[in-house]
Amino acid sequence: MADVVLSERVAAAGLDDRVEVVSSGTGDWHVGDPMDRRAAALLTREGYDASAHRAQQVQRSWLDDCDLLLAMDRANLRDLRALGAKAGSVVDPERVRLFRDFDPLEPGTEVPDPYYGGDAGFRDVLAMVERTSDALIDALVRVV
Structure with a gap:
């Protein structure tokens, strides 16, 4: 859901020529699958287009190529940092963070898995x- 919402917010803010949103999991068990049908149905009811989303696995190169990687929970945050350590690099903690570090109501908390x-x-x-994406857009507007 975050990929779809944040991508829409980036485009609406006119940042899509400078900001690319990519979504992935740290595991490979859903690669190629669409998002959960309940998540897609909710997004559709709320006016979003979830039809193009497909699961993919994070790539090691993203730790070098992306300016910011956002994990939904602490387990995935550890997995991202460990991916860098396996390759012998130290991951800048300012570039690999929790998504909700930007949540204006509950910063630093995890996104619960509703599955x-x-x-x-x-x-x-x-x-x-939605609220965290709005706050992220506010932060991005200041730096890009």
Whole structure:
């Protein structure tokens, strides 16, 4: 959901010529799959286009090539940092952070995985993603 929402916010802010949003997982178990049908349905109801999203696995090169990598939870944050360590590089903690470090209401908290819950969990996550994406856009406008 964050990929779809943030990509739309980047385009709406006129930053899509300078900011590229890429989404991935640290594991390979969903590569090539569309997003969860409940997440896609909610996004569609809220006016987003989730149809093009496909899961992919993070690439080691992104740790060097991307200006900012955002993890949804601490386990994925550790995985990203470990990926750099395996390659013998130190990952700048300012470039690899939690997505919700930018959340104006609850900075530094994790995005809960709504997969095993009901529809309310997806709505809660969408609200977190939207407000955090808005705050990210505000930060990006100042630096790009």
